[in-house]
Amino acid sequence: MMKRTLTGIAAVMVAALALTSCSSSGSSGGDAAAPAGNVPLKIGNFLDITSWDPALADIGFDGPYLSAIYDPLVVVDGEGVPQPALATKWEVSDDFKTITMDLRDDAVFSDGEKFDAAAAVKSLDYLKAGVRSQEAYQNVDSFEAVDTDTIAIHLKKRDDTILYFMGLGRSYMMAPKAIDDGSLAKTPVGSGPYILGKDTVAGAEYHFDKVAKHWDSKDFPFDPLVISPLSDPTAMLNGMEGGQFNVIYGDQTAIDTAAANDWNVSSGLSAWVGLQFTDRTGATEMGKPLGDVKVRQALNHAFNGPEMLKAIAQNNGAATNQVFPDGTTGNLSKLNDLYKPSIETAKKMLADAGYADGFTVKMPMAPPFQPYQAAVEQVFGELGIKVTWDEYQFMDYMAKAPTYPVFVGVISMDGNAVATVERQITEPQWYNPTTSLDAFPDIKAQADKVFSADPGDAQNKEIEALNEMVTKEAWFDVWYQSNNSYVSTKEFTVTPVTGMMFPTLRHIHLEG
Amino acid sequence: MLTFTLKRLLSGVILLIAVATATFFLAHAAIPDPTLGLLGSAATPEAQAALAQKIGTDRPVIVQFGDWITQLVQGNFGDSWRNFQPVSEQIATKLPVTLSVVTVGILISAVLGGVLGVVAGLRPNTWIDRVVKAGAVVLFALPGFWVALVLVMLFAVQLKWFPAVGYTTPEQSFGGWVQSITLPAIALAVGAVVMIAEQLRNAIIQADRQDYVRTLRSRGLPQWRITVHLLRNAAPASLTVLALMFVGLLSGAIVVEQIFALPGIGALTQGSSQNGDIPMLLGITVITVVFVVIVNFLLDILLGWINPKVRVK
Numbered sequence: 124m125m126k127r128t129l130t131g132i133a134a135v136m137v138a139a140l141a142l143t144s145c146s147s148s149g150s151s152g153g154d155a156a157a158p159a160g161n162v163p164l165k166i167g168n169f170l171d172i173t174s175w176d177p178a179l180a181d182i183g184f185d186g187p188y189l190s191a192i193y194d195p196l197v198v199v200d201g202e203g204v205p206q207p208a209l210a211t212k213w214e215v216s217d218d219f220k221t222i223t224m225d226l227r228d229d230a231v232f233s234d235g236e237k238f239d240a241a242a243a244v245k246s247l248d249y250l251k252a253g254v255r256s257q258e259a260y261q262n263v264d265s266f267e268a269v270d271t272d273t274i275a276i277h278l279k280k281r282d283d284t285i286l287y288f289m290g291l292g293r294s295y296m297m298a299p300k301a302i303d304d305g306s307l308a309k310t311p312v313g314s315g316p317y318i319l320g321k322d323t324v325a326g327a328e329y330h331f332d333k334v335a336k337h338w339d340s341k342d343f344p345f346d347p348l349v350i351s352p353l354s355d356p357t358a359m360l361n362g363m364e365g366g367q368f369n370v371i372y373g374d375q376t377a378i379d380t381a382a383a384n385d386w387n388v389s390s391g392l393s394a395w396v397g398l399q400f401t402d403r404t405g406a407t408e409m410g411k412p413l414g415d416v417k418v419r420q421a422l423n424h425a426f427n428g429p430e431m432l433k434a435i436a437q438n439n440g441a442a443t444n445q446v447f448p449d450g451t452t453g454n455l456s457k458l459n460d461l462y463k464p465s466i467e468t469a470k471k472m473l474a475d476a477g478y479a480d481g482f483t484v485k486m487p488m489a490p491p492f493q494p495y496q497a498a499v500e501q502v503f504g505e506l507g508i509k510v511t512w513d514e515y516q517f518m519d520y521m522a523k524a525p526t527y528p529v530f531v532g533v534i535s536m537d538g539n540a541v542a543t544v545e546r547q548i549t550e551p552q553w554y555n556p557t558t559s560l561d562a563f564p565d566i567k568a569q570a571d572k573v574f575s576a577d578p579g580d581a582q583n584k585e586i587e588a589l590n591e592m593v594t595k596e597a598w599f600d601v602w603y604q605s606n607n608s609y610v611s612t613k614e615f616t617v618t619p620v621t622g623m624m625f626p627t628l629r630h631i632h633l634e635g
Numbered sequence: 636m637l638t639f640t641l642k643r644l645l646s647g648v649i650l651l652i653a654v655a656t657a658t659f660f661l662a663h664a665a666i667p668d669p670t671l672g673l674l675g676s677a678a679t680p681e682a683q684a685a686l687a688q689k690i691g692t693d694r695p696v697i698v699q700f701g702d703w704i705t706q707l708v709q710g711n712f713g714d715s716w717r718n719f720q721p722v723s724e725q726i727a728t729k730l731p732v733t734l735s736v737v738t739v740g741i742l743i744s745a746v747l748g749g750v751l752g753v754v755a756g757l758r759p760n761t762w763i764d765r766v767v768k769a770g771a772v773v774l775f776a777l778p779g780f781w782v783a784l785v786l787v788m789l790f791a792v793q794l795k796w797f798p799a800v801g802y803t804t805p806e807q808s809f810g811g812w813v814q815s816i817t818l819p820a821i822a823l824a825v826g827a828v829v830m831i832a833e834q835l836r837n838a839i840i841q842a843d844r845q846d847y848v849r850t851l852r853s854r855g856l857p858q859w860r861i862t863v864h865l866l867r868n869a870a871p872a873s874l875t876v877l878a879l880m881f882v883g884l885l886s887g888a889i890v891v892e893q894i895f896a897l898p899g900i901g902a903l904t905q906g907s908s909q910n911g912d913i914p915m916l917l918g919i920t921v922i923t924v925v926f927v928v929i930v931n932f933l934l935d936i937l938l939g940w941i942n943p944k945v946r947v948k
Contacts, residue, residue, distance in 0.1 A: 167800075170906075171898075171906070173717060173718055174717075174718040174719065174720075179718060179719055181675060183675060254682065254685050254686050254689055255674065255682065257681070257682065257685065258679060258681075258682055261681065308718060308719065308720055309720070322807055324802055324803070324804055324807070324898065325725075325728050325898065326728070326729065326898025326902065326903075327732075327801055327802040327896070327897070327898040328801055328802075328803075351800070351801060351896065352896075352898075353800055353896040354893065354896075354902070354905070354906070355893045355894060355896060357784070357894065358799070358800045358893065358894055358895065358896040359800075359896075361787050361788070361791060361792055361799035361800060362798075362799045362800040362801070362896070364792045364799070365791045365792045365795060365798065365799035365800075366795065367798060367799060367800060367801065516665075517909065518666065518671070518672040518908075518909055518910070518911050519665070519666070521671040521672060521678070522667065522668045522671045522672075550679070551679070551680055552678070552679065553671055553678040553679075553683075556680075
């Protein structure tokens, strides 16, 4: 009996080895021969697609998946500037309340329906009603098909960010019949450069078949195209080293490994890291000290952001003390020296504010923020600030953190300066439920100037003035801004987009 | 036997209801406002309110429980709060992945652990036994994730015999399927092999000391027939360990699925937990409990078949 068992084991092992040596499954083959004129692209994304229905999708990591199936009306470039896609050009009316768009007339949905103004309006109405996509269309009154290849977006009030949000992934056009069927989440139907392939294994490997006559086929030379979600950075790097991927979302280890493998690394700013004040007026008992601008400024002096960037983020980011992405409109390099790191200065300012012995504060903590916990304890300790931590799971952190007067934040940034004004300063967000604008009339007035200034230089000037005010008022304690990075084999480069965790296929290019 | 089977089934149903109820209220207590996790950085107050209305969390928890339990008894797990697709459909696509890895891992454990346990048990205190025992200590001490990483680095990254990550269905390619689950199954099996070998070895040594074995030997029975008798008496303990292993490996699969990027229940559980997708978490819990009940039920039947004394007890 034992002999039979052992023979059986040997047979299974021989079979496995034989299969190993001859099989060419969908999982392997990063170095497989490419069909002439096309280049295989196998992407290791960080998360699985939220939904194939653009109205239900997240824009964070859904970019590459959705951009394969759907064409957007507008796409943003690496600077966050809206660029034409299915909308070839657009005009904003003098009162800023109507946007008129010319549409392509050569796009066809994969079910055979033609893309036209009526289809665009249907998609936009659907997106406006979508639970997740509605964020882009808060100020829209209606969409109108002016003629077969022209639409008008009528706004309830001026909205300088709508084109930016549409370009981030909120203007994917869907086939009208699929919208009516309610079948998009299962069977996506777009006019994009690919259709979902039958070899797809949900959650593991999404295979895409190239559309033969796509209107923009030259920008999509990727064939075969495979996108795999892998939430583990080590797994992603292993897949890259094993030849299974040629573009991945890279962590520091992947970046360090890139040079030895002759891989490209593309990095773009994605979030600011520091202390988020939620009680800037000292309205709560515990947050009372933070209502004093000297205390907030003292905390800005106390933390050595550039050193934290080196030590914690391995220099993968930018040393700046502002919420506007470094090197973009709004960010002022002259302000970076405003709070020179000095614990002595911080102590003196706290003493001037009446807190020479510090104060007591409770803060939330969750596993992703633990790298910063020691730095906060050390700095607060030197200032005499006694901090106690309430531990949460990451998901609870989002709900609980804003209930504390101050918390360690890694807050996403936008590549559009007006969007930054809205999301960081004027509009309530999960991390900033009470904007405090009413308590700072000068800042409120300056924000109003931003929203009423003519787009372009005049508006940019007002944005810079606003940033200077909030930075001087120490509305935030920004230690540094961190990067998102993408590692690719040498045939590819990736254009990072601030505001997108993973760029779309339009941001992945062939070298040369 | 019928009474025995019915009792087992009834206790399984009671366990299922108790665990499902407890999980429902624990999940809702732990995640008081799931809209934040579900919406992420786009969680504006308007979006939160719209989502809360869509998923029904703007209603009292007890009302939500009533709806959920009513759906559950009709075999409906509801829709995911993340992508609004039926929970059952998503679990159905993930479950085969986890079951593939866990089942192959258990088979490897049973065969290798069984062979090593029998060999060592029949020759106690010989060099073979010492090698098995020493090997067991070393292998059991190795963390599963470390074994998995070593396997990936050696057989996938360096030798490229197997894919480092990903899963291929048997329908796509049987060879690809074998390739994609071999390393994860081995990584899962390493700890289980030594536990089963150790258990079986000890049970055989214990059984070998029984009077009936001495009697069989004195009657001149060949060793293979004595071994069969030994196995019948030693098997129940090992099978119990194997069943416990199966249940344990279902949860152990989370780490292995992460390292090999397999789209299984482990990855689904982790993602759903991070996002606050309560219907998905509840669906996974219910399915897992069902599996635990089934495995224990089958174990009881198997033990009764191997050793009739168990039935009498």
